Amino acid sequence: MPLHFTVWQFVRIMVHAEEVGAGSVVGGLLEDWREVWEPLDAELGELAERDFDAYGDLMMNQDVVIEDATPAQAKTARAAVDAVMAEMDAAITAAGDPAHLENLKYERRELRQLSRRLGRLADGDGAGEG
Structure with missing residues (x-):
């Protein structure tokens, strides 16, 4: 089954996977999705340095599709998203800057939907996901 992510969502998942390490279940996504993650991470790094508009467009307006993902990978990605949301909840509580707070709330809403x-996909109920 294909899994669809906005680039920034995929980045959040993969950065979390890097933080928890390759030996963990969530960290296993690093190996599973390396062929997608490594070139994307490199491209984002280059764009952040030379063309911030293109960087923003890629992060916010482009998608990553993991073809042939398994229900177990969907479940693991969900665990990563849930962990990121818990971190964001703490950041929302501590946020002082109104603009930063709005950005966090937006990301949190989008991650909740994801x-x-x-x-649903992990449970086998998302055949028409997209």
Whole structure:
């Protein structure tokens, strides 16, 4: 089954996977999705340095599609999203800058929707996901 992510969502998942390490279940996504993650990470790094508009467009307006993902990968990605949301909840509580707070709330809402969608896919209820 294909899994669809906006680039920034995929980045959040993969950065979390890097933080928890390759030996963990979530960290296993690093190996599973390396062929997608490594070139994307490199491209984002280059764009951040030379063309911030293109960087923003890629992060916010482009998608990553993991073809032939398994329900187990959807479940693991959901666990990563849920962990990121917990971190964001703490950041929202501590946020002082109104603009930063709005950005966090937006990301949190989008991640909640993604978590629900991944949960349906992990349970086998998302055949028409997209």
